[in-house]
Amino acid sequence: MAGFNHLFVPGPTNVPEAVRQAMNVAMEDMRAATFPELTLGLFAGLKQVFRNETGRVFIYPSSGTGAWESAITNTLSPGDRVLMSRFGQFSHLWVDMAERFGMDVDVTDVEWGTGVPVEIYAEKLAADKEHRIKAVFVTHNETATGVTSDVAGVRKALDAAGHPALLFVDGVSSIGSIDFRQEEWGVDCAVSGSQKGFMLPAGLGFLSVSQKALAAAKTAKHFRCYFSFDDMIRANDTGYFPYTPATQLLRGLRVSLDLIAGEGLDNIFARHHRLAEGVRKAVDAWGLKLCAKERKWHSDTVSAILVPEGIDSAEIVRHAYRKYNTALGVGLNKVAGKVFRIGHLGWLNEVMICGALSAAEMSLRDCGVKVTPGSGVGAALEHYRLSDRPAIAKAA
Amino acid sequence: MAGFNHLFVPGPTNVPEAVRQAMNVAMEDMRAATFPELTLGLFAGLKQVFRNETGRVFIYPSSGTGAWESAITNTLSPGDRVLMSRFGQFSHLWVDMAERFGMDVDVTDVEWGTGVPVEIYAEKLAADKEHRIKAVFVTHNETATGVTSDVAGVRKALDAAGHPALLFVDGVSSIGSIDFRQEEWGVDCAVSGSQKGFMLPAGLGFLSVSQKALAAAKTAKHFRCYFSFDDMIRANDTGYFPYTPATQLLRGLRVSLDLIAGEGLDNIFARHHRLAEGVRKAVDAWGLKLCAKERKWHSDTVSAILVPEGIDSAEIVRHAYRKYNTALGVGLNKVAGKVFRIGHLGWLNEVMICGALSAAEMSLRDCGVKVTPGSGVGAALEHYRLSDRPAIAKAA
Amino acid sequence: MAGFNHLFVPGPTNVPEAVRQAMNVAMEDMRAATFPELTLGLFAGLKQVFRNETGRVFIYPSSGTGAWESAITNTLSPGDRVLMSRFGQFSHLWVDMAERFGMDVDVTDVEWGTGVPVEIYAEKLAADKEHRIKAVFVTHNETATGVTSDVAGVRKALDAAGHPALLFVDGVSSIGSIDFRQEEWGVDCAVSGSQKGFMLPAGLGFLSVSQKALAAAKTAKHFRCYFSFDDMIRANDTGYFPYTPATQLLRGLRVSLDLIAGEGLDNIFARHHRLAEGVRKAVDAWGLKLCAKERKWHSDTVSAILVPEGIDSAEIVRHAYRKYNTALGVGLNKVAGKVFRIGHLGWLNEVMICGALSAAEMSLRDCGVKVTPGSGVGAALEHYRLSDRPAIAKAA
Amino acid sequence: MAGFNHLFVPGPTNVPEAVRQAMNVAMEDMRAATFPELTLGLFAGLKQVFRNETGRVFIYPSSGTGAWESAITNTLSPGDRVLMSRFGQFSHLWVDMAERFGMDVDVTDVEWGTGVPVEIYAEKLAADKEHRIKAVFVTHNETATGVTSDVAGVRKALDAAGHPALLFVDGVSSIGSIDFRQEEWGVDCAVSGSQKGFMLPAGLGFLSVSQKALAAAKTAKHFRCYFSFDDMIRANDTGYFPYTPATQLLRGLRVSLDLIAGEGLDNIFARHHRLAEGVRKAVDAWGLKLCAKERKWHSDTVSAILVPEGIDSAEIVRHAYRKYNTALGVGLNKVAGKVFRIGHLGWLNEVMICGALSAAEMSLRDCGVKVTPGSGVGAALEHYRLSDRPAIAKAA
Secondary structure, X not given: OOOOOEEOOOOOOOOOHHHHHHOOOOOOOOOOOOHHXXXXXXXXXXXXXXXXXXXXXXXXXXXXXXXXXXXXXXXXXXXXXXEEEEOOHHHHHHHHHHHHOOOEEEEEEOOEOEOOOHHHHHHHHHHOOOOOEEEEEEEOEEOOOOEEOOHHHHHHXXXXXXXXXXXXXXXXXXXXXXXXXXXXXXXXXXXEEOOOOOOOOOOEEEEEEOHXXXXXXXXXXXXXXXXXXXXXXXXXXXXXOOOOOOXXXXXHHHHHHHHHHHHOHHHHHHHHHHHHHXXXXXXXXXXXXXXXXXXXXXXXXXEEEEOOOOOOHHHHHHHHHHHHOEEOEOOOHHHOOOEEEEEOOOOOOHHHHHHHHHHHHHHHHHOOOOOOOOHHHHHHHHHHHHOOOOOOOOOO | OOOOOEEOOOOOOOOOHHHHHHOOOOOOOOOOOOHHHHHHHHHHHHHHHHOOOOOXXXXXXXXXXXXXXXXXXXXXXXXXXXXXXXXXXXXXXXXXXXXXXXXXXXEEEOOEOEOOOHHHHHHHHHHOOOOOEEEEEEEOEEOOOOEEOOHHHHHHHHHHHOOOXXXXXXXXXXXXXXXXXXXXXXXXXXXXXXOOOOOXXXXXXXXXXXXXXXXXXXXXXXXXXXXXXXXXXXXXXXOOOOOOOOHHHHHHHHHHHHHHHXXXXXXXXXXXXXXXXXXXXXXXXXXXXXXXXXXXXXXOOEEEEEOOOOOOHHHHHHHHHHHHOEXXXXXXXXXXXXXXXXXXXXXXXXXXXXXXXXXXXXXXXXXXXXXXXXXXXXXXXXXXXXXXXXXXXXXX | OOOOOEEOOOOXXXXXXXXXXXXXXXXXXXXXOOHHHHHHHHHHHHHHHHOXXXXXXXXXXXXXXXXXXXXXXXXXOOOOEEEEEEOXXXXXXXXXXXXXXXXXXXXXXXXXXXOOOHHHHHHHHHHOOOOOEEEEEEEOEEOOOOEEOOHHHHHHHHHHHOOOOEEEEEOXXXXXXXXXXXXXXXXXXXXXXXXXXXXXXXXXXXXXXXXXXXXHHOOOOOOOOOOOHHHHHHHHOOOOOOOOOOHHHHHHHHHHHHHHHHHOHHHHHHHHHHHHHHHHHHHHHHOOEEOOOOHHHEOOOEEEEEOOOOOOHHHHXXXXXXXHOEEOEOOOHHHOOOEEEEEOOOOOOHHHHXXXXXXXXXXXXXXXXXXXXXXXXXXXXXXXXXXXXXOOOOOO | OXXXXXXXXXXXXXXXXXXXXXXXXXXXXXXXXXXXXXXXXHHHHHHHHHOOOOOEEEEEEOOHHHHHHHHHHHHOXXXXXXXXXXXXXXXXXXXXXXXXXXXXXXXXXXXXXXOOOHHHHHHHHHHOOOOOEEEEEEEOEEOOOOEEOOHHHHHHHHHHHXXXXXEEEEOOOOOOOOOOOHHHHOOOEEEEEOOOOOOOOOOEEEEEEOHHHHHHHOOOOOOXXXXXXXHHHHHHOOOOOOOOOOHHHHHHHHHHHHHHHHHXXXXXXXXXXXXXXXXXXXXXXXXXXXXXXXXXXXXXXXXXXXXXXXOOHXXXXXXXXXXXXXXXXXXXXXXXXXXXXXXXXXXXXXXXXXXXXXXXXXXXXXOOOOOOOOHHHHHHHXXXXXXXXXXXXXXX
C-alpha cells in the first residue's frame, strides 16, 4: 500500500530518526572493556527520566510485563497482601499476575473510565493497623481507557495512615510522557518499557526502584533468577549485565535519553498535554465522548473514544488500517467494540496528530458515524495554532 | 523538534521503507562478475516506466539537470536551432542551458500558469519547411507552477508538419507519477531523476532515448565525455559503467522499480490524480486559486497555490517549516512570494496529504490568510472517502 | 579506531546484511490484522531449525537465560528432582538457576574441558526406579570451554532405563550451527537465543518444546506469568502475543530464517565444521592446546584455547580489543586467565576466520607467546583451500 | 554466500559504521532555511582535507570523472595546449577526455609502473617560452598500477620555468589517504570523489580549486552548465546548490569529515603507509613483484601485484570473489591479466588487511601460484606488530 503507515496505537510509538540511525549497528561484545562507557550513562539517564534520585534502575531484555513481574518477585513473598484496583485491561492484567504469583490480592473494581480509588485505598490503609498490606499498586495511566490516576494522592494516603507498604506504579504508558516524580511521590517500584515514551522498539523493560524496595528484596521469598535484582546489581555496578543484554536497543536508548534531555522533561509533558488537548477538542467537535469519565481522568498519552450505539469500534479500527494505512487502537476486554483509541505519546507533533484525526474522521464516516468532515481536524489545528508551545526544544 | 518532518516539496519525495532498507548497504565492487545481475534488470525496468520499447535508458550519477545536458550534448551540435517555450523556473533553466551550449534557441514565452503553446509550436514547425529546427523541447510538468503540458499534442504537431525534429521532454516531475508514453508519443529524449516519482534520494539522472536519438548521436558535434552515450553504451551492454556508478542508489532503484511494477503504472497515475484532486478541492474550500490557469494545466504531482495580495508566500513556507516541521515548496522566480507549493508525488497516501493540508491551514491562518479551519482538510478527506480508489496494489 | 571491529566472541555473532536491512524498520502495530502473516511463519520456521516436528516454539522478549527459566517454571514444580552436570560457566549458571528455583538438584561436577557424563547419567537413571528424577539437563555446547556434549547419548540412556524424565537441552550456542535434532533425540525443552546461530541481535529467547513438555506444563506448580506457556499458546495460536513483542527482531528473524533455509541446515553444519577445523589446525600450528580435552568434545562453534603458564589470557583479549579492534572471548570462572576464546559461529566465512587468527597471532606474540608468525593463519587457509566445501548455498 | 563480503578494490572503499548510520535518512528539503547549517560546514571541512586555504571546493552529484570534466571545461578553452602523461588506465582516460574536449594535448607515454615524468615536464615547460601550455596534468595516484607521482616536483618544475600554466591533479585515489597539499604545492584543480579516502558511497565528485583557477574560469570558453563554477558559486555562497544535491551523501560526508578530523590527516597518512608496508612485505614474502617499478613509485593506497608468467590474474580475482567472497581489483588495459590489485585505502585496519592477504594467498595457491601458506600474512602481521602506530585516534 503506497505511502507510510501511520502509527497511532498507544505503543509501540514512532521511533525518532536519530534513534533509528543509532540502532543500525553491527553487533558488539557486551564484555568489552569499553562497554561500561555506554551502560553507566544509561542507568544515570534513566534515573533522571524516572526522577529517581536515590534508588536505581534495572534494564531487562523483556517487555513491561517482565518489569511488573520483577517488581513483584523481588520485593514480595507468596501470600503477602497487596492492595490493587481494576478499571481497564492493563490494571486487570497486573491483578491477574499478582494472583498467579500467590499474592493475597485485595482488589477494588471501579468503573472503567475512572482510575485508582484513592479514597478507598486511604480507608483500607487507615484500617490496616497491623500493616498486613505489603504493597499498594497504582496503574498510573490505564492504556485501555485513557485514564490517568493520582499517584501523589495514593502517596498522601499512605503517609496519612503512616503505612509502610511499598508503592508500586505501572508507568508503562506515562513515564517520559506525562508528569511522574518517583522520588517526590515515594514510589518504590516504577515500571516502564522501551516502546512508549522512550520512543524505542519494544524489547526493554525498565524497573526503577527505591532504596526501600532494594531493602525489601533482601527478605522477599519469591523465586527469581532472570529478573533477580541481586544478579543485576552485581553486574550493573561494573557496567555489565548478568546475561547478554540487547545491545542494539541500548545504543538506541542512549540517543533516546539524549533527545529527552535535549527537549526537557517538562517541555515534553507540556507538548503531550497540548497535543492531547487538540485530540479532545476534536472529539468534542465530532460530538463524541471519551471513555474517561471526567476531566481529571483524561490521559495526555492516549484517548479512548466511545462510538455511538450500534457501531462496532473494532470495525473502525480495521477499516482505518486497511483503507487508510493508519493504526489506531482497538477496545480491549470490557470496552471491546465500544471504543477506539488514539495513542498520542512519544515522538509526535501537531501535523502527525492532524493526520491521525483525518484518518479517524474518514473511517468514522465510512463506518456510518455522522461526524462533520473537517470538524475534528479543524478544532485540533486551531487549538495548536493558538495555544502556547513549550519553549522550542534544542534536540533534533 | 519533536516528531517527524513532513516532506511535501515537489521532490525530493518520501522514500519508501523498502527502498530505504535496500540502500542500507555495505559498498560493493562495481566490476564484480555478478554486478550485471543487478544492472541489466534496472535498464529493463526503467524502460518499462518510461514506456520506452525500442530505445534505451542511461543512468548517470547526476541530478536531472545532468540528464538535460546529456540530451543536448549527445544529439545536437552547436548552432542547431531548437524550439523551446518558457513558463516557469524549470522551463526557464532548460532554455538557459540550451543558450549556454550555443544552440540557436527559438523560445516562446507564455504566461506562467499555462504550458507548452502547442499551436505556436505547430505553426513554427509547419513554417519550417527546410527543417532547420533540430529539436523541440517540452517541459512535461513545470514544477514551479504546477502545470502539465500536452506532449502528445506536440507529437501531433510534428507529425502534422511531417517534421523530423527530435522531441525532448523534461519529465523530471512527471515520469513514474503521471501518464507518460515515450514510445507512443515518439519522444526521443526523456529526462528524469531519481528523487521524484522514482522515490529515491537525489543522485541519479535518467535519460531515456529513442533509436532516432541514438542515431543523431553519431553525428552530433558537441563535446561530451562524462555524459557520452558511446562510453555508456559500450559499458552498459555488458552490465557495467564507464566510471564508478552510485551502487547504493542502484540497489535502491531495484526495489523502487519493484514497487512501481507491483502497484502498476496505471494505478500509480490514478492514485496521483485522486490525491491531487483532494488538494485542489482543499484549495477551493479555502477560497484560494491555483497558479495553473485552467483545469487542463492542472498537475497531478504538484500544486502551486496563489496567496492573497499582501501576503508573502515565502513567509508561509518558512513558518510551516519552523513551527510545524513541514516542508512546503516556495515560489520561484516570477512567482516568488506569490505562490506556495504542495508536492503530491511519489510515496504518498491520503493521510499524508491531510497532514500537508493541516500544516498549510495552520500556516495560512497564522500568517493572516482567513481560511476556515478544517475546510481544506475536510474537503479533501471527503473526496478521498468517496472517490474510487485504484485496485489495491500488491506492493508493500 | 579506524576500520571495522572484528567480532569473534561466541555470541552475539555477526548480523548478515540482509537481516540488518530488515531490522531497519519503522514501528508497527502488533495487533494489526496483518501481523499474523509475519508471526505464524516464524513459528513454523523456527520449528524447522530445531527439527521439532510435533511440538511448538515460544518466542520471548528475553535472553536465552529467560528461556532457561521458562523451561523450568513451566514444566517442573518446586522440590522436583533434576539431574544436572557442571563443566563450565554456563552449565554452572543453569545449575544455579535450578537451585534458586527450589529444585532438588542432583549435580555431577566433571572436569572443565569435558562434557555431560553420559555414563553417570545412565547409571543414575537406571538406579532411579521410582522415577523421582523429573528432568535431565544437558548443556549441548558449553560456550565457556568449547565443549559439545552428546545429547543423543543421554536420550539413549533415558530410553535404556525406560525413564520418563523430561530432557532439557541448552542449545544457545549450538542450535542452528551444529547438528541438533529435537524430534529424533526426544528433547522436551530446547533453549536457544537470537544472538548466536540465528544471527540476530540479542533480545529474543527461544524455547522449543515437545508435546510431553506441554503436558507437563498442565500440572507444574511453579509460579509463572511472563514466561507462561498458557498465555503464549492462547495468543500465539492466533498469531499474536500476550504482551508487546519485539517486532523489530521478529522482522529480522524472518530474514534470518530465510537465510538458514536457503543455505540449508546441513550445509550450515558442514560450514561450521570446516571453519572450526581450520581454527583447530591453527591452534596446533601455534603449538597450543584447546581446553576441550578430546576430539569428541571439540565444539564447532567456539574454541577455548589454553595459553602457556605465566601468561594471562585476559590480557591477550584486552590487547586484541584495544590494539587490533578485535573482540575475542575471555576465560570465565575456573578458566579465567587460562583460556581465550574464538567464537566461530553464525554468519562467517574463511576470510573472516583468517582475520580472527591474524588478530590472535599478533596479540599472542605481543603478549609474549612465541607462536610462529603466519603459522596459524597458514594452516587454516590451507585447510580451507583443500577441504571440500558444502554445495554452494543459494542464500545471499 | 555466508559471511561478509570483503571489499579490497581501490574504491569504492568500506564505509564506516558512523557514516552508514548517518546516511540512513529520510529525505529532506534542499531549500530549507536550515540547510546551509549542513552545507557551509562541508565546504569548510573539504578544504581542510584538500589543504586548500585560499580557494574553494565544489561538490557535484557525479563520479570523479565528472570532476575531471569540470576542471577542464571551466578553466580551459578548446584548442588550449595541455601537458599530460600516460602510464595507466586512469591517466589514459584523462588524456582521452582532454582530447575529446578538443584540447591540444602534448602527451608523454611512460612505462606503466612509473609515474609522471617530472624531468620531461620540466624540459617542456622550460622550452615553452611563449607559455602556450595552459595546464599541466598530474595523476597523483595511478590506481591501475599502484603508482604515486611527485606533485611537488611538478610544481617545482613550473616554478623553475616561471611558467604560469595551471596545475591539475587527479587525486581521486590519494586525497584524504596520502599526503596532498593543495596550497603548498600550488595545485589549481584537485579532483577527488566520495568513494575512496572519503569513505562514502560513490556519487559525489569533488573539485577543489585555487583562486587562479577561479580567475581562469572567467575567460574559459568551453561550454558548461551542469559543472559550471558560476552557477555553483552563486548558490553555494548561500549554502544551496543550483540543482538538487545528493542530500543523503551530504549527511554522510558530514560524519566522514568528522572522522577524518578526529583521526587527523597526518595520522591517516601514517596509517595508510603502515598498512601498505605490510602488504608490500607480504608481496616480498610471496616472492612476487609489484607493478610499480621502484620504491619511490609505491602507492600507499593500492598495490598492483604482478603474477608469474602463464597465470591469468583475472582468474585469481574471479576466484577470490566466487570462492572467498573477497573483491580484489583486476588488471586494466595494458596490465590486464598481468596484475591483480589490493586496495588498501579508507576505513581499514590491520586485521582487515590480513583478511585480504589471506584471501589472496588462498586464491594464488588455488590458481597455481606457489606461494608459501601463511608467508604473506605472517610478514604483514609481524610488520604491524612491530611498527610504530600513529597516536591513537579519538574518532570512532
